[in-house]
Amino acid sequence: MATATGVYHSTYTADLALRHTRSEHARLAIVAIALVILPFLATPYWLTVVNQIGIAAIGAIGLNILVGYTGQISLGQGGFLAVGAYTSGLLVGDLGLPFPLAMVGAVLMTALVGAFFGLPALRLKGLYLAIATLAAQFVIIWVVRNWDVVTGGTAALAVPAGELFGWTVRGDFTWYWIITGCAAVAALAATNLFRTGLGRAFVAIRDQDIAAEVIGVDPLRHKVLAFAISSGFVGLAGALTAHYRLIVTWERFTLEVSILYLAMIIVGGLGSVAGSIYGAAFMILLPAWIQQLGQSVGGTFPALSRNLPAVQQAAFGLVIILFLVFEPRGLARIWQRMKDYIRLWPFRY
Amino acid sequence: MPLPALRAGEVRPTDGSRAHVVSRAYQHDLNGSGLERGAVQVEVDAVHLHFGGVVAIEEVSLEVRQGDIHAIIGPNGAGKTSLLNCMSGLYRPQRGAIRLHRGDGDPVDLTTTRPSRSARLGVARSFQNIELFRHMTVLENLLLGRHVHMRHRLAASLAWFGPARRQEIEHRDLVEEVIDLLEIPALRKLPVGALAYGLQKRVELGRALCMQPAVLLLDEPMAGMNAEEKEDMARFVLDVNELAGVTTVLIEHDMGVVMDVSHQVSVLDFGRCLVTGEPDVVRSDERVIKAYLGAGSEPMGAGT
Ligand SMILES: Nc1ncnc2c1ncn2[C@@H]1O[C@H](COP(=O)(O)OP(=O)(O)O)[C@@H](O)[C@H]1O
Numbered sequence: 271m272a273t274a275t276g277v278y279h280s281t282y283t284a285d286l287a288l289r290h291t292r293s294e295h296a297r298l299a300i301v302a303i304a305l306v307i308l309p310f311l312a313t314p315y316w317l318t319v320v321n322q323i324g325i326a327a328i329g330a331i332g333l334n335i336l337v338g339y340t341g342q343i344s345l346g347q348g349g350f351l352a353v354g355a356y357t358s359g360l361l362v363g364d365l366g367l368p369f370p371l372a373m374v375g376a377v378l379m380t381a382l383v384g385a386f387f388g389l390p391a392l393r394l395k396g397l398y399l400a401i402a403t404l405a406a407q408f409v410i411i412w413v414v415r416n417w418d419v420v421t422g423g424t425a426a427l428a429v430p431a432g433e434l435f436g437w438t439v440r441g442d443f444t445w446y447w448i449i450t451g452c453a454a455v456a457a458l459a460a461t462n463l464f465r466t467g468l469g470r471a472f473v474a475i476r477d478q479d480i481a482a483e484v485i486g487v488d489p490l491r492h493k494v495l496a497f498a499i500s501s502g503f504v505g506l507a508g509a510l511t512a513h514y515r516l517i518v519t520w521e522r523f524t525l526e527v528s529i530l531y532l533a534m535i536i537v538g539g540l541g542s543v544a545g546s547i548y549g550a551a552f553m554i555l556l557p558a559w560i561q562q563l564g565q566s567v568g569g570t571f572p573a574l575s576r577n578l579p580a581v582q583q584a585a586f587g588l589v590i591i592l593f594l595v596f597e598p599r600g601l602a603r604i605w606q607r608m609k610d611y612i613r614l615w616p617f618r619y
Numbered sequence: 620m621p622l623p624a625l626r627a628g629e630v631r632p633t634d635g636s637r638a639h640v641v642s643r644a645y646q647h648d649l650n651g652s653g654l655e656r657g658a659v660q661v662e663v664d665a666v667h668l669h670f671g672g673v674v675a676i677e678e679v680s681l682e683v684r685q686g687d688i689h690a691i692i693g694p695n696g697a698g699k700t701s702l703l704n705c706m707s708g709l710y711r712p713q714r715g716a717i718r719l720h721r722g723d724g725d726p727v728d729l730t731t732t733r734p735s736r737s738a739r740l741g742v743a744r745s746f747q748n749i750e751l752f753r754h755m756t757v758l759e760n761l762l763l764g765r766h767v768h769m770r771h772r773l774a775a776s777l778a779w780f781g782p783a784r785r786q787e788i789e790h791r792d793l794v795e796e797v798i799d800l801l802e803i804p805a806l807r808k809l810p811v812g813a814l815a816y817g818l819q820k821r822v823e824l825g826r827a828l829c830m831q832p833a834v835l836l837l838d839e840p841m842a843g844m845n846a847e848e849k850e851d852m853a854r855f856v857l858d859v860n861e862l863a864g865v866t867t868v869l870i871e872h873d874m875g876v877v878m879d880v881s882h883q884v885s886v887l888d889f890g891r892c893l894v895t896g897e898p899d900v901v902r903s904d905e906r907v908i909k910a911y912l913g914a915g916s917e918p919m920g921a922g923t
């Protein structure tokens with residue numbers, strides 16, 4: 271069994287491939303087929319949940335590029351999502367751009383804003399940087415709320431439904447394909463980034479910033495670039511939210527959202543693209559599960575269903591703490607261990 | 620004395636420990652200097668560095684010639700590491716200049732460049748306390764040594780197929796030669812953090828070598844090693860110099876090794892450079908014996 275004894279390659283090209291064994295290819299095929307079948311089987315409720323997961327996954331991948339891979343911290347995620355959502359919504363609503371073009375605009379705009387708020391990273395590290403990015407969060411939301419003429423201020427911004435070649439793009443089913451497609455492209459792009467020299471330079475800064483400089487990685491350029499790339503992904507997530515929900519309000523982009531996304535990548539696995547997706551799924555599904563649980567046991571424990579939001583928050587906190595203590599490398603690591611176990615079965619060491 | 624570079628298959632006829640056969644012909648020139656052998660590569664000119672009241676380097680001047688192994692010795696706290704830090708742009712001396720000569724164009728003053736720029740100019744180094752990227756594999760660490768030689772384009776990186784992949788393969792080729800030279804092919808895919816100390820030191824040397832440096836700065840590459848590891852490392856330092864012709868500045872405490880491998884030796888003491896010269900000359904220098912080993916000690920290198 272080739273898989274049990276090791277994988278050998280005779281060319282660098284083969285060695286550089288993402289997947290090496292037949293079982294890896296098979297797994298990818300199964301995931302792809304499942305994603306194709308899923309929207310036909312899912313109830314409308316679950317389809318919205320899956321769509322939310324897809325969008326969150328893109329945002330989490332973006333945040334993970336910055337936090338997990340480059341070792342910078344950001345509490346500005348909510349703000350950057352807002353930039354993406356408002357930019358895309360306004361480009362369609364006010365300028366009448368087709369929505370795919372508007373989404374590209376949103377990605378670029380958010381990347382620019384992210385790069386700007388990433389400038390403090392040149393001087394600040396750890397907690398200090400966290401506070402500086404917290405400023406990004408508050409400044410962006412403040413601008414959104416006070417720049418009434420453009421953003422509509424505290425009122426909700428209505429986004430016209432996307433149109434393409436005279437066809438109106440709406441509905442969970444249609445958006446499932448767009449969101450899933452975007453998520454797949456985002457995941458692939460991020461994976462690619464980290465198998466090239468550029469991505470390695472980011473990881474180098476995370477692992478050992480002095481050594482990174484000494485081998486020629488310009489910290490200024492790369493930190494700002496990491497903020498820009500990360501924010502680009504986050505901007506895409508924001509733009510998708512705007513066109514999928516057709517309504518943008520500042521309340522969806524508060525500090526809580528920033529923290530929720532940090533939780534996603536901690537639970538999923540820092541420095542892992544797959545982990546970002548697992549984490550996004552987990553953190554979106556958790557409240558849904560708790561809600562269902564509350565409904566099913568609500569008759570027996572009325573106190574539980576009355577205090578559902580509090581229970582959800584407590585569960586959030588608990589999950590994060592449990593992961594930090596017991597598996598800081600997240601769901602991605604747990605999944606990896608399971609795979610290794612299965613791969614070696616029945617030969618255990 | 621500089622020895623001529625070895626070619627593949629040649630054996631150096633000498634005292635056993637140094638003799639070996641080169642296993643393959645190397646395609647890539649790891650020496651990034653554009654200068655002739657023996658030309659002045661680095662010129663340290665009256666460098667002075669202090670931290671508050673502590674003087675780390677006091678008016679140090681020395682020249683490192685292309686193709687040499689130039690040892691810097693001296694007791695702890697003499698300022699050896701500080702001098703390397705000045706060369707790689709990590710410390711900024713208050714006075715003096717460190718000129719890096721290049722084949723084309725004017726020399727560059729390394730005391731005014733940022734570390735990443737020094738690297739780009741061809742200054743590579745290892746650290747006294749290993750500074751590797753612990754969570755990455757040996758291969759990734761070595762590929763990072765290629766950073767300054769790669770073109771980093773975002774769109775290409777995100778897309779992978781095309782220029783990005785071509786570049787990875789292209790640079791992998793040189794990295795594989797370094798892996799071969801340092802005899803670490805089995806470690807390629809292992810995370811560096813999991814390696815033994817001696818091997819980590821070797822990987823760090825490899826990472827610096829992948830930069831195709833004009834000058835290679837090694838800060839105590841053999842410190843904390845057992846005799847066998849030390850011998851290996853000494854052999855690699857020699858190989859790098861003899862096979863690849865890489866100019867090396869070597870900080871080392873083991874006098875046996877220093878006297879064996881180096882072409883030139885500079886002695887630092889309390890931030891001052893006492894003497895620079897060939898090992899035999901330095902070994903018998905009165906000031907060195909007095910300052911470095913204390914009066915009445917045996918001459919350096921005796922008995923090792
Ligand atoms: N970053 C620093 N801050 C303060 N003092 C320093 C620093 N780096 C080196 N020194 C001082 O400079 C002197 C020389 O140190 P160093 O260059 O590390 O010596 P060596 O490498 O020869 O053992 C020592 O007295 C040391 O305390």
Ligand SMILES: [Mg+2]
Nearest residue numbers: 699700701747
């Ligand atoms: Mg030192």
